[in-house]
Amino acid sequence: MATAGFKTESPFVKRDERTHDASDLKYQKFLDTVSGAVSNKKTVVMALFGVGRAGGIHLGNLMAHSSIRLKYVVESDQRKWKQIQSVCGDGTKIYGHADQVKEMLSDPELNACVICTPTFTHKDIILQCLEAGKAVFSEKPIGETPEDTKVCYMTAEKVNRPLFCGFQRRFDPTFSDIQSRVRKGEAGHIQIIKSISRDSPLPSIEYLKISGGIFHDCMVHDIDMQTWVLGELPSQVHTMANAQIPEIAEIDDYDNVVTTLKFPSGTLGIINVNRFAAYGYDQRLEVFGMKAMYEADNGRPNTAVYSTSTGASSVPIYHSFPSRYEESYAAEMDCFVDVVNGTKELPITYLHSSVVSKIADAAEKSAREGVPVDLTWEKSEVPQGYYC
Numbered sequence: 530m531a532t533a534g535f536k537t538e539s540p541f542v543k544r545d546e547r548t549h550d551a552s553d554l555k556y557q558k559f560l561d562t563v564s565g566a567v568s569n570k571k572t573v574v575m576a577l578f579g580v581g582r583a584g585g586i587h588l589g590n591l592m593a594h595s596s597i598r599l600k601y602v603v604e605s606d607q608r609k610w611k612q613i614q615s616v617c618g619d620g621t622k623i624y625g626h627a628d629q630v631k632e633m634l635s636d637p638e639l640n641a642c643v644i645c646t647p648t649f650t651h652k653d654i655i656l657q658c659l660e661a662g663k664a665v666f667s668e669k670p671i672g673e674t675p676e677d678t679k680v681c682y683m684t685a686e687k688v689n690r691p692l693f694c695g696f697q698r699r700f701d702p703t704f705s706d707i708q709s710r711v712r713k714g715e716a717g718h719i720q721i722i723k724s725i726s727r728d729s730p731l732p733s734i735e736y737l738k739i740s741g742g743i744f745h746d747c748m749v750h751d752i753d754m755q756t757w758v759l760g761e762l763p764s765q766v767h768t769m770a771n772a773q774i775p776e777i778a779e780i781d782d783y784d785n786v787v788t789t790l791k792f793p794s795g796t797l798g799i800i801n802v803n804r805f806a807a808y809g810y811d812q813r814l815e816v817f818g819m820k821a822m823y824e825a826d827n828g829r830p831n832t833a834v835y836s837t838s839t840g841a842s843s844v845p846i847y848h849s850f851p852s853r854y855e856e857s858y859a860a861e862m863d864c865f866v867d868v869v870n871g872t873k874e875l876p877i878t879y880l881h882s883s884v885v886s887k888i889a890d891a892a893e894k895s896a897r898e899g900v901p902v903d904l905t906w907e908k909s910e911v912p913q914g915y916y917c
């Protein structure tokens with residue numbers, strides 16, 4: 530036996546010294562659950578605004594979280610109420626009107642509000658909740674414009690309540706592992722960072738009309754990811770975009786976008802966003818550094834490989850964001866609970882949200898005017914730890 534010489538000691542020797550790799554977050558979650566660390570969290574009483582595509586995901590996570598009690602739901606479409614009530618049970622009260630929300634917001638037991646209504650409604654609802662003294666989680670983007678975003682965060686600061694922005698990709702185990710390795714310098718100076726985000730399924734045209742456009746609806750995720758991974762802000766962006774889908778051209782939006790970003794340290798960024806990918810929700814990242822190259826690929830619902838005489842196949846990549854980012858949405862809500870309880874710092878601050886909004890504006894301006902757009906940064910605009 531040629532390999533007999535490689536025999537090692539019994540795995541029972543030093544058994545207790547062996548532990549799991551830090552990347553196995555699910556195993557860590559299991560340990561936290563059995564040790565009681567999860568159930569020891571203080572319960573946060575919450576209200577959810579809007580139960581559509583994003584709100585539906587959060588509704589499931591709010592109901593499943595052992596330290597969240599969902600006391601209220603606010604949903605303007607009454608046709609959804611019966612279904613919502615059946616998911617939440619009788620312990621949750623449903624409201625549909627702004628005048629009733631006043632009564633709800635005066636409930637001292639209510640700690641936090643989760644905002645998943647369309648983007649154009651965010652500012653008013655966020656301000657209402659903050660001014661009532663509630664912590665707020667808002668789906669991205671916080672506001673439709675940099676000014677709206679600023680007003681929301683200034684109010685959060687004034688009333689001393691956290692405003693948490695739902696950039697769930699930061700909680701994706703693969704992206705966050707890559708970010709931490711890049712920030713530790715393991716890949717050296719990054720030469721190129723490239724992200725691809727292709728939407729699936731095609732959203733309704735009604736949604737697209739109120740989405741805020743592909744830059745603020747979709748590309749904001751990539752902008753946050755690239756600046757967060759690098760810890761750097763671009764000095765120039767240049768976009769080429771078109772609308773091959775006639776209905777999208779009619780509403781003056783784009784469905785194919787490529788933005789290049791020039792970072793002051795010499796790193797080049799490439800963001801490719803598409804509104805429709807027929808083969809599934811395509812979300813990838815590649816970071817090419819002097820010392821290493823890191824890739825985040827698409828996951829699939831199962832790992833079966835079907836081999837035949839003509840080749841091999843597998844099931845399609847995840848269909849859309851609820852399945853692709855299932856873990857990330859749960860992890861960000863868990864983080865929000867810790868922020869509300871004061872056991873974790875707010876991970877995404879005003880400066881993170883506002884730089885993303887400013888870069889998205891510049892990328893859109895470049896597409897519309899057909900020229901590169903320069904970006905300059907005041908010291909006061911730069912998030913802590915970011916370079917520009």
Ligand SMILES: NC(=O)c1ccc[n+]([C@@H]2O[C@H](COP(=O)([O-])OP(=O)(O)OC[C@H]3O[C@@H](n4cnc5c(N)ncnc54)[C@H](O)[C@@H]3O)[C@@H](O)[C@H]2O)c1
Nearest residue numbers: 579580581582583584603604605606645646647648668669
């Ligand atoms: N982070 C992500 O991956 C992600 C994914 C999808 C959407 N979003 C964000 O979530 C927000 C909502 O998008 P969506 O796709 O879920 O929209 P949607 O249209 O599917 O759902 C919005 C829901 O809010 C309800 N609503 C509208 N106005 C309301 C009001 N004033 N009060 C109470 N309910 C109201 C609607 O009836 C609907 O049920 C947007 O800001 C979007 O950018 C984020």
